[in-house]
Each structure stands twice: as structure tokens, then as C-alpha cells.
Amino acid sequence: MKKNPQNYLLVLFAMLSMVGCDKKPQIFTITYDKALGTEGFDGRLLILIGSDVDKEPRFQINDSDQTGIVFGIDVENWMPGETISIDPSTFAYPVGTVADIPKGTYSFQALLHKYDTFNLSSGHSVKLPMDQGEGQHWNISPKNIYSLPVQLDFNENSGPITLNITEEIPPITAVADSKYIKHIMIQSELLTAFWGRPMYLQANVLVPHDFDPASSTQYPLMVFHGHFPDTFGGFRTTAPTADKDDGVLNSRFGITGYEYIQQKESYDFYKDWVSEEFPRFIAIEIQHQNPYYDDSYAVNSANLGPYGDAITYELIPHIENLYNGVGEGWGRFVYGGSTGGWEV
Known part of the structure; x- marks a missing residue:
């Protein structure tokens, strides 16, 4: 009797199919509690996985070789009780896809990085994360919501993992003023017009030793540029x-x-700074975090708006009026390093 090679192929295919049928897809399902809001949220839904089970996964994501794993999807009008599913083909940093996550014991956490809608003066509408005073750090940004960490064994047969978001990141506690360091905020008319909603600029001000607002003494201004500083x-x-x-x-x-x-x-x-021989001047660090990044690069741009003009013509004159600045170009000095050097 002549053997049919096709029969062998069919048997082999059946055996391989049986081997794979025990594996369960690594699907993540996420919901959030209605106590966090009922209006529906837009944003980036992140799943965070950390190998250090004693530390929240949201604090284990970085650009080093010790980073945790993160992946996510965009959500729109996500309602409480609505289940969002993330499948194994979703891109995951730094491993490739969810299906490539090595088996092991991990801490799992879900976090929603919320987006607001901005109706720009250009006629465009964009959805972006509004800074909440933290300098565009998604893992500590107030109003973002997250789940408590869950420790689980993860392998090809562990099945779906369900995470329920129940927590909200609280507001940032502002740094208090001191004798020498002051923190100011202004609403920028230029940026407000561009973004279609109130937008603010802030600065951390180091005032001269023995500064007296009633004095007629005027001081030059030193402007330090760099990434977001919470204080001087x-x-x-x-x-x-x-x-x-x-x-x-x-x-x-x-x-x-x-x-x-x-x-x-x-x-x-x-x-x-307080010595008799040290020159007296005002020094400031600017807070110009925005929906895209922790600083604006201090220039006017089509996507960010007139940050260069807002800093130069609104923020700096305001500071000079408060702290007796010279108020002229010759009385201003700009310096910075890295990003700050580019801005200078």
C-alpha cells in the first residue's frame, strides 16, 4: 500500500494544534470605579509591569536597562464600568509586544494619563495631557487615575489579567515662599488666546539680599533656562x-x-549671595511646562504657540516690576545648560 505524504502532514498539523490549544492569550482587562468620575475620560491607558514587587510599577519605568515594562492604548470617552481589553499583539516597551514578556513574578498596575481637548486659535482641536503642576511627569500628575499594584505569576498559561482602577493622584503641594525664594504665576494673554483656555507661566525668583520693595534701587535680572524646576x-x-x-x-x-x-x-x-562683596541682582528659573513637554524651549512655534513672546513681554516685565528690575535689555542676562543652553 502506497503511503500518502499528505496524511503525515495532516497528522503533524493536528498535533501542533493540540500543543498550542492549552495556551491562553495574555489579555489584560481594565475598568475604573465610578467614584472617580462619570463623565467619560480621554487619555492614554497604560499597563505597567515591575519586577520589584515592593515598589509601584509606575515608578519603575525609565530609559535604563533596569526599566520595567509598559504598554498601552488610547481611549476616548471611557466610561466607568466599561471594560477595556489589551491583547498580546500590543507594542510593549522594551520587549516588543505583550506576547514577548518573559514569564515570572511581577507587580502589575494600570494608569490612565488623562487628556484634555484644546480648541486652538489655528482652528485645530487636539487632545493632550494638561500639566497639573508636576512638570509633565505622567506617573505623579494630579487627576491621573490608577490601580493598586497586584502581584501575580505571569506565564503562557496564566490567562487574562484584570485590573480595576480605584485611585486618583492628589494635587501637588506647592513649595512655600521663603525669605529669598519666591514663586509667582501669571495668566498669559498670548498663550490663553492661542490654546483657547487659560494658560499660565510661572517663575521661581531668587531675590537680592536685603531686598526692599520700597527702595528705589534697581537690579539686573539673570534668567536661567532649563527643564521644569519646582523651586529655585x-x-x-x-x-x-x-x-x-x-x-x-x-x-x-x-x-x-x-x-x-x-x-x-x-x-x-x-x-x-549674602556676602557684602557679592553683586546684587535678581535670578529666576522659568516654569513653562505645557501640554507637550516640561518646557517650551522658550520660542514661538506653530504647535506650542507664542511662548517666546509670552516669556519676554509678559512674564519677565512682571517680575521686574515686582522686584525692582532694571527693565532694559542691558540689564538682563540669560544662561543655561543642555536644553537651557539651546534656549539661550
Whole structure:
């Protein structure tokens, strides 16, 4: 009897099909509690996976080789109780797809990075995440909602994973003013007109030693550009408290005792600032976070609007009026590094 090779192929195909039928698709299903809102949310729904089960996954995502895993999808008008599913083909950083996640014990968490709708003066409507005072950090941005971490064993047979969002990130606590450091905010008419809603500029101001608002003394202005600062950095009125010999290696600079060095330099700056021989001037760091990034690059652009004009013609004159600035081009100095250097 002649054997038919086609029969062997059919048997082999059937055997392979049986091997695969025990595997369950790694589908994630997510809902959120109606106590968080009933109006429906737009945004980016993220699934966060961390190997450190003692730390929330939302704090384990970064650009190092120790990063956790993150993937997500856009959602529109997502209602409470509505189930969103994410399938194995979804792109995942840094592994490729959800199906490529190595098996193991992980901590799982869902987070919705909320979007607002902006009706721009250009006629376009865009959905973007509005900064909430945190400098465009999605994992701590107030009003974003998230689930409590769940520790699970993850493998090809673990089946669907269900996450329920029940928490909301609280508002940022503003840094209090001190004798030398002030924090100001203005609503920009230029940016408000462009974005179609109230938009603000902020600055952290280091005032001159012995500044008296009633005095006729005028001061030059130094403008430091860089990424979002929550307060004026590198200035400390008390002696260092960190351990000089802490033995903790700073991976960026390859040294130990880095916290002590920072504190000492900040304290030395304060001592210079109040010394008799040190020149008197105003120094500011600008907060110009926006729906795209933690700073605007301090220029006018078609997608961001007139940030360059708003900083130059609205924010800086306002600060000079408050703190007796010279108010002329020759009385202004701009400096910065990295992004700040580009902006300068």
C-alpha cells in the first residue's frame, strides 16, 4: 500500500494544534470605579509591569536597562464600568509586544494619563495631557487615575489579567515662599488666546539680599533656562547634613558623596549671595511646562504657540516690576545648560 505524504502532514498539523490549544492569550482587562468620575475620560491607558514587587510599577519605568515594562492604548470617552481589553499583539516597551514578556513574578498596575481637548486659535482641536503642576511627569500628575499594584505569576498559561482602577493622584503641594525664594504665576494673554483656555507661566525668583520693595534701587535680572524646576535649585541656607562619605555611587558621575556635594555647593552659594562683596541682582528659573513637554524651549512655534513672546513681554516685565528690575535689555542676562543652553 502506497503511503500518502499528505496524511503525515495532516497528522503533524493536528498535533501542533493540540500543543498550542492549552495556551491562553495574555489579555489584560481594565475598568475604573465610578467614584472617580462619570463623565467619560480621554487619555492614554497604560499597563505597567515591575519586577520589584515592593515598589509601584509606575515608578519603575525609565530609559535604563533596569526599566520595567509598559504598554498601552488610547481611549476616548471611557466610561466607568466599561471594560477595556489589551491583547498580546500590543507594542510593549522594551520587549516588543505583550506576547514577548518573559514569564515570572511581577507587580502589575494600570494608569490612565488623562487628556484634555484644546480648541486652538489655528482652528485645530487636539487632545493632550494638561500639566497639573508636576512638570509633565505622567506617573505623579494630579487627576491621573490608577490601580493598586497586584502581584501575580505571569506565564503562557496564566490567562487574562484584570485590573480595576480605584485611585486618583492628589494635587501637588506647592513649595512655600521663603525669605529669598519666591514663586509667582501669571495668566498669559498670548498663550490663553492661542490654546483657547487659560494658560499660565510661572517663575521661581531668587531675590537680592536685603531686598526692599520700597527702595528705589534697581537690579539686573539673570534668567536661567532649563527643564521644569519646582523651586529655585542650588540654593540652601543651612549647612550640609548629608554624609560626605556615604559610599553611595552616583552612576551618572561615577563618584560617591554626591548628595553632600550638592548640599555644600548650595550652601556656599547662599553664603556668597549674602556676602557684602557679592553683586546684587535678581535670578529666576522659568516654569513653562505645557501640554507637550516640561518646557517650551522658550520660542514661538506653530504647535506650542507664542511662548517666546509670552516669556519676554509678559512674564519677565512682571517680575521686574515686582522686584525692582532694571527693565532694559542691558540689564538682563540669560544662561543655561543642555536644553537651557539651546534656549539661550
